[in-house]
Amino acid sequence: MTLQPRNGRAPSVKDVAAAAGVSLGTVSNVLNRPAVVSTATRERVERAMADLGFVRNESARQLRAGTSRALAYVMLDGGNPFFHDVAEGIETAAEDADLSLFVCNSSGRPEREAKHIDRLVQQRVQGILITPVDPDAGHIVEIGQRGIPFVMVDRLSRDGGHCSVAVDDVLGGRIAVEHLIDRGHRRVAFVGGPPSIGQVRERLQGARAVWAEFGMPDEDLIHLPTEALTVSEGRSAGERLAGLPTRRRPTAAFCANDLLALGLLQHAVTAGLRVPDDLAIVGFDDIDFAAAAAVPLTSVRQPRQELGRTAARLVLDEATNPDHVHEQATFVPALVARASTGTVRR
Amino acid sequence: MTLQPRNGRAPSVKDVAAAAGVSLGTVSNVLNRPAVVSTATRERVERAMADLGFVRNESARQLRAGTSRALAYVMLDGGNPFFHDVAEGIETAAEDADLSLFVCNSSGRPEREAKHIDRLVQQRVQGILITPVDPDAGHIVEIGQRGIPFVMVDRLSRDGGHCSVAVDDVLGGRIAVEHLIDRGHRRVAFVGGPPSIGQVRERLQGARAVWAEFGMPDEDLIHLPTEALTVSEGRSAGERLAGLPTRRRPTAAFCANDLLALGLLQHAVTAGLRVPDDLAIVGFDDIDFAAAAAVPLTSVRQPRQELGRTAARLVLDEATNPDHVHEQATFVPALVARASTGTVRR
DNA sequence: GGGTGGGATTGAAATGTTTCAAGGTTGGTG
């Protein structure tokens, strides 16, 4: 097959039709309804396509069809493997539906997020999945108003105005702290922030609730705020933790996500603390790197791929099913106990 | 502004023109050459656009223009943060050129890679950046033959038939092993595979070269093959390493990438080995998680973002500059020494 | 007052694909 496009222009159905000696309607039939065209003709057309190196022009197809054959996922932080796994889940579902998936990364920046969305709307994607920087921002709300199918991932809808998929973060916080209490810890740090992030608020809320239910004094659940959910913030929280007077120093820490936990773990090891004996650590998300840490991290698992697959399923339903009703899919988090909380204290 | 699309159809330039009482050519001018239209008219048209919630249909624009305003990067392994950082670099360059970036992930599977490429060609993206599973595979070679600007990332072009961007992997291997020799190690493992991956071959080649130059016996550079460049393969290599008879057991390991190194580190810590005293470890890539490990990893740094930015620059040059000549951009890797090789041996 | 120049606007053509009603061909049957 000669892949040289003659005279610079990519060959079109028209060229194929001419080469095969058929009308362009027939070429289109070969492409879209091969059953309807006779074997001889089909083979002739296919040969012509191969000879010319014909490739369908997706924009023309899209223009005619009115919609693209693609979904999009705008993720919050490409540096966090958690979102990657979610994207993987979405991709498998998209593949099953024979759709492309555009993966965008807002890196936590609202203006970048808005720009991505603008482009996606211009592309007429079939639906948008998003883990937003701020779910109440104008450009997020507009997506729904525009009538574009969309699903919020890792964040529940407040008003039910759209589908969403998330884990029960309050429950996740409860599970983590209950595990620590269970292991004999009586002074625990919650590492996480900023509070503008809903997940952080809810995980803390769950932690506080179970702490109170066990009758533990408020002041023994110590909040170490961070400015982001990153490894380096975890390290810095570790420094602050080490700086606390011995009698106030927690014996365990529950981190709002695994990156923080990894940072905290690193600081602890560097500072010569034994994990879990001197400091037990629980993370959240259960990313692969949590299990891969030098001291494997206990973590609250989210069904990451499942989250993605479900989100894709919902957005496709909204896109294709006229009777679609918005759905808030909530998953139950599960504790995965590993060495970082390994022993019962005292 | 009312975002309701009337009667289900998204408003077009025609609708805007009608609403503003101008011709559709004028609307197009407002969109593309605002200077050419009078202030009064322009404002009237802009008002109409806002009222109708008009959004440009990118497929129509693209059809007319013949090319899309997008680049694409097909990465080899979305689970490896290294590729993420490369993608970040590409994205910044794409943003500067006001182009979108489609990020695809082949997950090391050739058929998925081919499918992605198919779609991208159909979309008429301006250029394709790719870290291929196999640089010699037919569907890779075809991209160039089709006349689509493309750049190979993290892999040099053998024949100069296209641009490429990579680090000098042989040199990287040399640097790593020289560092270990320098630290007093006389028996060293090379952990990595499969040999079908060019980077692995070249890093090993560099390691062997410097080993020989220092006059060390061949058999004291022990190759522990792996089936992939993953954390779990690193762990399993650790087991095999621990299983070696004491007198043959290396005191240091050079891993073909950081994921392997992290897995090896984890196994070592679990097995009660002290790092670096019992086993020193060097990784490759210097991903953020390398620095974040419990024992911070010594690693051979690649300028990840820079790699991406350069690749994007090259593909844009090929796309826009008629005098473009293919270029092989080679970067120099640098050793980042951390605790995992911290001490001089004996 | 007629002509001129120039800025603003227009309308038609073109992009590549899909769809669909209509037309054509073939072979078989009564």
Place this chain on the structure above:
DNA sequence: CACCAACCTTGAAACATTTCAATCCCACCC
């Protein structure tokens, strides 16, 4: 031999945008 059905193929219209030559209008100058 005429008719019919089944099967294929065709051609024109439609999708939303951009471009560009042509036109229009107005003010200004001679």
